[in-house]
Amino acid sequence: MRSVKVSGYLLAVMLLMAQAPLPPSIGVATMTPDGTITLRLRAEGAGGMVGEGNLTYKRGNPQYEEVLHHIGGLKLGETKPVPPWKD
DSSP, X not given: OXXXXXXXXXXXXXXXXXXXXXXXXXXXXXXXXXXXXXXXXXXXXXXGOEEEEEEEEOTTOTTHHHHHHHHTOOOTTOEEEEOOOOO
């Protein structure tokens, strides 16, 4: 059930982002000591709509390397901005 909620959240963020110019950052990414990547994302849209959420990628997740590459790499304990994904 959790993956359904995450997918719905991602769809909502994508819709919000499609309605507004791309910001320089859509949130922050942090890598914990065990290598887990946590994304704290936020999107704002027309009419004051706001979408926020946390996504977690543990090593071995099929999307882990893609997320790590998108962020531009991340070191243990590091936090850095997350650039928007482009279509």
